[in-house]
Amino acid sequence: MGKALLYDSTMCIGCKQCEQACADQNKLPYSEAIAAESVQSAHKYTVVLTKGDKFMRRLCMHCEHPACASACPVGALHKTKEGPVEYDVWKCIGCRYCMVACAFNQPKYEWGSLNPRVRKCIMCPDRVVAGKQTACAEICPTGATKFGDRDDLIKDAQERIRQNPSTYLPRIYGLNEVGGTCVLILAGVKVEEFGYPASEKIGDTPMPEYTGRVMEKVPDFIPVWSLVLGGIYWISHRRDEVAAAEAEERAREGKNGSTR
């Protein structure tokens, strides 16, 4: 059963304790200055954004069909059956295709490092495997970030929308976007206002399918195209051989004729 996070922005009070807990969990620096940063970066996997009296968290969406994992040439990023999309730093060669491939722009890079790593929320895999909640869900004082089975969280979210239709926009962001994500968002305002890509822009098709349609043809393409090319080579050179043989024959016949 895949685990997920449900973030209910209407319950969020913007205390940023999730940011702090995330930094502690991942051994990242955290200070007042970093708390004031309103962008995600290599040292800030999650951020709580403020707009008037509304708050919104951003973090890796842990897609069901992650573009980053399908893009990575060395498989440094991979989806685990528990839900998290993990990163194996040893494998990474630093091509940054994951960063361009991600529809949510979640992978960040250590641009200042001489041996840079891709950085993003990895959904506390050690804790999840041990049956615990993620650090951010555990610390959240209001329950705005809730950890659980994805299916249960979806039911929970639907129930909340049904009970308080005036509080919520009637959609769960991440339910179907890019084929579904393991971070689900409930909000009273459009999440797009906080930099999330619009649902209609990213669609419900898993991003890996766009490249998959081409990549799945490659194994067939290689033998077929080789045969075609080899065939062309054979035909065009066979013509020469025949022409040369005929020319030789004619020459021989000519010689024979003259001697006669």
Place this chain on the structure above:
Amino acid sequence: MKIKLTFWRVVFLVIMALGIYSTIIRYSRGLGTATNMSDQFPWGFWIGFDCLCGVMLAAGGFCIVGAVYLFNVRGLHSVVRPAVLTAFLGYLLFIVGLLFDLGRPWFIWHQLIYMNPRSVMFEVGMCVMTYTTVLFFEFLPNVFERFNLHTPIKWIHKIYPVLIVLGILLSTLHQSSLGSLYLIMPSKLHPFWYSPALPFFFFASAVAVGLAMTIFESTQSSKALGRQLELSVLVRLGGALLVALWVNALLRFEDYFHRGLLRQIVRPSYEAYFLWLELALSFVIPITLLSFKKIRLSPNGLYLASVISLFGFITNRLNVSVIGFETYVGHHYVPKWTEFSVTLMIVAMGFALFRLAVQYLPIFPKEELVSEQLDAELLSKVKTVTSPAVPALENAGN
């Protein structure tokens, strides 16, 4: 030995000095200092120019080898070696560029042990490695011939059909896969350049560029070496280029037509300006030029049309990799001077290595020796059968 300091040598030295300085910055301070790339713009000029354009400009190798050895087109033998040399150098320099762009280039070999066959980047990587190897073998006879080693040349002749088929297969995959890379970002890349047909466009344009590049490099090297230009060859390449440009232009038009973008592309916008520039340089101007018989038969005209179309396709690759993302990202990306200077250094190295190779290796054999190619015996037999139809054109051109 005294080396004369000519203007171009001074330019070369300045470029190399700046390039080495930038290289030091890149490897001592990291990508953040050496480039203007950021979390918003993770791919910049090095991917756009060094990689996308580098591979595209190396396409002459497989185009000419394909025409001469696969389709047995007559009379192009003299450009096979320079085209293979350009491709080989292009791929080597592309790898050099990659070593600058990769964040952890010392782990590039991970590609061989941690394979992810679903990744387009994996396909790109494997094609680079294997095709560079194929090009190495296609290039090797030049070196053997230089040192009069005939036995290894015979070995290479034996595997030549395999090399040819492999080379074209890998080029097809590689050129198109660079376009496939962008298929995974439908929400990011501007619709002017995002198309499900990107892999086809990248391949088709590579064929046109391969022809244009061969015209360019033949003209350049004949100037440099004071060699007589083989107009008959250029004229045939020019004719093929015109056809290739038309095919590319029609493909692009079809794509815009089917996706209902024809109205959008004529409306002025930031992207439209760059698209117009691209289309004008890659299609409108060179097709117009080449449509005049007078231009198609003159070395200068062919050279001009080829160079303009090369700039057009370079614009296309930069549009796909940089301009097409700017609206999505919300700000402009302008490469840092160090990015330009590294790229310039790599290009300058390419020119210098080409120059050295043609000077010391039998890349351009003497006119009579042209037929001393890999299938020399065969050709001599056939020579009597096929009468070259081009000398007539040559006279007309002169």
